[in-house]
Amino acid sequence: MTIAAFAYIPVFGLPFVVVLGIVLFIFLCITASIAVLKRRGALENVPFTWHFWFARISLLLALLHGILGISVYIGI
Template sequence: MIQDIAYLVVFGLPLVVVAGIATLLGFAGTAAIALAHRRGIKQASFTLHYRFAIFSLALGVFHAALALSVYYGF
């Protein structure tokens, strides 16, 4: 059942691949916010960094569940 969702085609790619790309971009964005904050950019607050990290972790868990469903067949 979840395996069918993982193979659902979005933008010409399986959903599991799209979720992986989004997770990677989320973590890259989190790192970029930390670098911007370190360089003194006021819009890059710690709260934004924290929220981006939580969002990226949740997206990573979703991606992992989809990927594991493909291998274990659930």
């Protein structure tokens, strides 16, 4: 199975690369909102290290999403 074929595996009726992009967008929004809400003082119970963990996971998801998206075009 090639990487491009893996990118097109249907998940919830959509290709896996699309679902991964949606999950990535959600993680990016959570990462940004943790920083904004901590700065405003609205999130006092959530430690700021969660922001860094969500940012790391977002970077890994972005890397995987990019590899899957590019693999479709270059045919690997």
